Amino acid sequence: MKKNKCIIVDDEPLAVSLIGSYVEKTPFLELVFSTENPIEALEFIKKNEAELVFLDIQMPEITGINFMKIVGDKMKYILTTAYSEYALEGYEHNVVDYLLKPISFDRFNKSILKAKERFPLDDAKESGHFFVKSSGQQHRINFNEILYVESIKDYVNIKTEAQEYIVLDTLKSLENQLPENFRRVHKSFILNTEKVKSIGLKKVILTSEQEIPIGESYKMNLLDKIK
Known part of the structure; x- marks a missing residue:
């Protein structure tokens, strides 16, 4: 099975750990990087490939909204935050879903299934079709x-x-x-x-x-x- 590479960016260590444990339970996801520092994540993205970001919005160094503006549409985002008022602003970007903390595995799973439907499939180009x-x-x-x-x-x-x-x-x-x-x-x-x-x-x-x-x-x- 093709695995889609993802990263986690959240200034709360417990959130990084929890989402990471959820990713490990997901057969089609591969966690390639996680950090509490969005600047480190930007540096990683410059040099490495990933398709999906679990991204906290309210972070001290760079907000999630600004992070998405910098990275652009080359990646997909699942937003994670404790503040529901950011939802509408987040959806102006290439956002697959919006997760409100605390995040249950059931809600996480619904999000990644939505993401899976929208992943670019490299092998699709060779097969001549996509779904x-x-x-x-x-x-x-x-x-x-x-x-x-x-x-x-x-x-x-x-x-x-x-x-x-x-x-x-x-x-x-x-x-x-x-x-x-x-x-x-x-x-x-x-x-x-x-x-x-x-x-x-x-x-x-x-x-x-x-x-x-x-x-x-x-x-x-x-x-x-x-x-």
Whole structure:
């Protein structure tokens, strides 16, 4: 089983120990780093790979919110804190879930199952497909059937040749999961370059005859890929 690498950042030693014990009980998680100092965590992330952070919000050196602003969307976050008023602010970032202390294993388990649905799967690119949760069900989607992916607020619309899937995720997260033939062409669109029929000044026409807007800053990247 592929294990997803995670780290724990919390200024309370007991919280670090408790979450660490929960991670050990979880077959698909691997704890690669834990610390009470968010600055140490930032240094670790610069040099090492991890996919998920259990992150306390209220810390003296750097708040969890500022931590997420520094690291950005390359990681997913499960927020852990004793202060429920931070929940709304936290969800503005790439947050999978919000855990209010004290954290039970049952509540922890629900969180990581949500995280598992959204992990980038490196082996998926080789297999030619991935699974997404839409309308309460897991759907297998073949990459070669995807026309484009569109961002719609907190969701993405994955449009295939046959249908579309509305998924709770970010465009950035999906971009990390898709193969090399997919390119961002607009702040709200990623398309399958193998489905491109023609490229105009401000739009791309797909083989399905659908028109996708193209941003000026993305055009050169798309043209390089097409060539």
